[in-house]
Amino acid sequence: IQTTVLVNFYLQNIDYIYHPLHHPSFRAELENFWLDQEKVDVGWLAVLFMVLSLAAIHLPKGLINITSQEIEKSHKIWFEASRECINIWDSMQTDPTKFNIYTLQCFSLCQLYFYATKRAEALIEILEKAIKDCLKMGLDKDDSENPNLLEVQMKRRLWWDVCGCDSFRSLSLGVKPLIRSYSNTVPLPANANDTDITKESIKIRSSSIATDNSSNIYRAQMMKILNGIYEKEHEIHEQISSTDLKNNLEKVEDQLFKGLIEIDIELCDSSKGWFFQMDKFGNLPSINDPKIQFQHHMLHTCICIHRFRIYQNYLSDDIPIAWEVGVTSARALFEVYKRLRKIYDLKNPLFLSQIHQSFTGSIIQSMLLLLNHKISLKDQNALYGDIDWMLKDLEVLGREVFILKPEVLRESFKVLNALKKSINKNLVELEKDQKDIVSNVFGGKDMTENYLQKCTVSFIIDKVDRRASNEPPAAEKNDFDYENQLGTSVSSDLIGKSVEKFNQVRSLKSEANSKENSMEKQLKLLKAQAMRSQESPQQNIDPTQQVQPQQPTAQIPQSAMTVQDPGFPLQQPIPLTSSSSEMNNNNGTDGFARQGTPVEINLSGIDSFWNDVGPQGIDELNNMYYSEFSGYRIA
DSSP, rough: OOHHHHHHHHHHHHHTTOSSOHHHHHHHHHHHHHHOOOGOOOOHHHHHHHHHHHHTTBEEEEESOOHHHHHHHHHHHHHHHHHHHHHHHHHHSSTTTTTOHEEEEEEEEHHHHHHTTTTTTTTHHHHHHHHHHHHTTTTTTTTOOOHHHHHHHHHHHHHHHHHHHHHHHHHHTTTOOOOOOGGOOOOOOOOOOGGOSSSBBBOOOTSSSSOTTHHHHHHHHHHHHHHHGSSSOOOGGOOOOHHHHHHHHHTOOOOOHHHHHHHHHHHHHHOOOOOSOOTSSSSSOOSHHHHHHHHHHHHHHHHHHHHHHHHHHHHHTTOOHHHHHHHHHHHHTHHHHHHHHSSSOTSSSSGGGGGGHHHHHHHHHHHHHHSSSSHHHHHHHHHHHHHHHHHHHHHHHIIISSSSOHHHHHHHHEEEEHHOOOTEEEEGGHHHHHHHHHHHHHHHHHHHHHHHTOEEOSSSSSOOOOOSSSSSSSGGGGGOOOGGBBOOOOOOHHHHHHHHHHHHHHHHHHHHHHHHHHHHHHHHHHHHHHHHHHHGGGGGGGGSOOOOOOOGGGGOOOOGEEEEEEEESEEEEEEEESSSHHTTOOOTTTTTTOOOOOOGGTTTHHHHHHHHHHHHHHHHHHHHHHHHHHSSSSO
């Protein structure tokens, strides 16, 4: 009985995330399993164990009579049993070109398991194997001539799921994808319900009708477009109808930046069904199946996250398009989620499996607040509200909903709470495992660690209201922008302003490089003079000549020579052998005040922090972040 309860719970409340199973086929195989357990395929058994494990992790209180200790033990046993079964199944396969559906379904199910158990890095190893398996099976090629229509659709569904996982991994960790799926010609899955797909027939629905596979289609399309970040040529370039937009786009000389803009345009222009869009009044579309609305939240959040990442490297140069899209897409992140919270109680099981996605969005918002001091008070208030709201929901989920708190829930709450409470505290105080979670969102361990050692959090709100609120944070319908519900769309005017700013930045950087080269020459000259002074032996001095007293400049210690630079009002000690972080640690910043301090939120210590850090400290934080973190600046 418990197996049936767990299977039904998974199919109804968890499978909507990746939907790797064909429900009628899986249920039919489950029935056959109960009739004759000795004839079961060990590959299918591996899939069953993964389903049970995922259901156990996400179980809400009151569904079945089981303790958290029993769930903790059971989900681990089922996962290990699944891995053992799939290894046996793989070893039994004699023809690697034959479609091995169970292996790929297990991989897809493992994605959510690894995210829920905070083991995202473990996904990389099995992803590489899944890609090799797909290529051996020929899934990277169209199989439309195959008479088995169910197999054709499952091949497409699982192929694009693997491609999506690869693209998401590369974009999250700042590494290149293993598959160049942007130019792949395998058709996307058909818009059909599982019950309408059999070996002999398929009933394809209109794109205006929501089906079991609508989310798979749009998610695959979205990740395919994002994979184009690693390509030089983009399809949208020839499809732009606006002459002004196309003309201004041609003026962008930086080809990488131009390519990113093209990807953003293509991402926002990708056609989505009405059921994955809010109406002009900011309402979610009315639809019978609530899973469609939760899939809408997942797609919406993912697009907003990646729109921010596309431009985040250009925020430090004040490029208008980066600021406009970056801030508005961050603000739009939880617009769908807020509306879901007004419709559904947080105890609805559909909320449980989307925690990792929502947590990723909150980290994006937190890091935007941490690293940029030019955000308006209105935008800061809105972002603070979202972060606070997510913290409350995570706490309620852990306290009142889950039987067993998944690792991702526990750590998500700890990380967000640490960020929120870290006014004037070093981010290095985050525990190692918390840093790992942030790094999986923001560009990998090394880059995150390098940043966290130097950065301080200075304006995350520190007022935590632990009472569960009945109303979501500010998502005022009067402010809802139907045309820009994913954040501001790219326009001709925005590109024109960005081109102008790019030219100014290029000119300033050229002058800075020239000044830097001049300073380096002066430093080398002074260092050489100091070295010669120290190395000159006394016995080589002519005793008949009068020894002249040494000038003060000859006694300057090597570790802290002073260089007069016309670009600075005061002489600055420049350590020749110190690290760059020490070089930029200049606290002489009389009168410096951070612009845009959120004083209306009654935060304390903000001005003191920014006075201590100074303008050079601000530049160091920005330069460090934008040069090292996971913004899409791929060579």
